Amino acid sequence: MLPDYNEHMFKSARVQLIGIIHTPFKEPKGCPIQPFFSSAEGTVEVFPEFRAGLEGIGRFSHIVLVYYFDRSDREDLVAAPYLERRKRGIFTIRSPHRPNHIGMSVVQLVSHRKGILKVKQVDMLDRTPLLDIKPYVPAFDARPKASSGWLTKRLAEVRGAKA
Amino acid sequence: MLPDYNEHMFKSARVQLIGIIHTPFKEPKGCPIQPFFSSAEGTVEVFPEFRAGLEGIGRFSHIVLVYYFDRSDREDLVAAPYLERRKRGIFTIRSPHRPNHIGMSVVQLVSHRKGILKVKQVDMLDRTPLLDIKPYVPAFDARPKASSGWLTKRLAEVRGAKA
Numbered sequence: 001m002l003p004d005y006n007e008h009m010f011k012s013a014r015v016q017l018i019g020i021i022h023t024p025f026k027e028p029k030g031c032p033i034q035p036f037f038s039s040a041e042g043t044v045e046v047f048p049e050f051r052a053g054l055e056g057i058g059r060f061s062h063i064v065l066v067y068y069f070d071r072s073d074r075e076d077l078v079a080a081p082y083l084e085r086r087k088r089g090i091f092t093i094r095s096p097h098r099p100n101h102i103g104m105s106v107v108q109l110v111s112h113r114k115g116i117l118k119v120k121q122v123d124m125l126d127r128t129p130l131l132d133i134k135p136y137v138p139a140f141d142a143r144p145k146a147s148s149g150w151l152t153k154r155l156a157e158v159r160g161a162k163a
Numbered sequence: 164m165l166p167d168y169n170e171h172m173f174k175s176a177r178v179q180l181i182g183i184i185h186t187p188f189k190e191p192k193g194c195p196i197q198p199f200f201s202s203a204e205g206t207v208e209v210f211p212e213f214r215a216g217l218e219g220i221g222r223f224s225h226i227v228l229v230y231y232f233d234r235s236d237r238e239d240l241v242a243a244p245y246l247e248r249r250k251r252g253i254f255t256i257r258s259p260h261r262p263n264h265i266g267m268s269v270v271q272l273v274s275h276r277k278g279i280l281k282v283k284q285v286d287m288l289d290r291t292p293l294l295d296i297k298p299y300v301p302a303f304d305a306r307p308k309a310s311s312g313w314l315t316k317r318l319a320e321v322r323g324a325k326a
Contacts, residue, residue: 009265102229
């Protein structure tokens with residue numbers, strides 16, 4: 001199906017560090033599995049050479065952090081999600097142990113000053129390498145009525161426990 | 164601020180191709196800038212060696228495609244968004260010409276059969292290299308009331324024109 005795709009060119013692609021995400025979570029134990037389960041604050045430090053790219057970021061209430069799961073040492077195709085027994089396809093869960101160790105989280109932007117972003121609802125480990133920041137735009141990114149697959153039941157339980 | 168960060172280790176990180184996204188858009192001209200502006204259908208082809216990771220994906224109505232902007236040949240820090248004159252910080256727009264050429268789009272999942280996902284609302288070029296698929300979970304990813312920064316006015320205009 002890929003007669004003219006230049007696979008070689010792509011395979012040499014690298015990702016570069018553009019900053020560091022600082023959070024209260026020094027190790028996987030105790031780290032929230034999603035912003036949904038987190039009220040923790042963190043700091044996104046964008047390196048000076050990339051700070052020009054932040055112009056205007058303060059007008060967004062939420063941003064998408066794209067980062068590298070640098071402490072994952074394996075690539076699973078199926079895995080049991082947090083607190084679950086049954087294994088699921090890796091593309092139906094958010095586990096860090098993925099074929100490409102790329103993570104993304106929607107976080108609340110509290111403030112921005114000189115390349116340092118204060119954010120809320122962080123769910124990544126301290127000193128996580130930052131790859132990209134994207135503006136969160138509800139028209140592009142919010143699908144509030146989407147179905148949650150195997151998570152539907154689990155989330156209902158969590159909500160019940162919170163209520 | 165990074166006394167013990169092993170920067171070297173991270174800088175050698177690579178991303179690998181796990182599949183190909185097929186869309187009707189052969190070139191940037193005419194390619195929708197976001198799923199929001201697209202009703203196009205596409206096909207996500209996951210390579211056989213990664214297909215085990217798709218188990219259960221069919222129960223999700225939406226998925227997040229993470230991909231590589233392989234036809235971008237530059238890294239801007241500020242750029243004028245599509246149809247705009249004023250330049251904006253790259254981290255406040257979705258331009259492919261970013262420090263790391265990683266794209267993400269929320270698309271609607273229509274069907275899944277043998278590693279081939281039919282999706283709706285695609286906004287990427289044909290033969291875009293796929294890096295990851297994540298389940299779209301409203302509890303994690305939907306922030307319908309988030310502010311849209313500089314896009315607020317622009318989106319209101321688009322909606323007005325559509326109405």
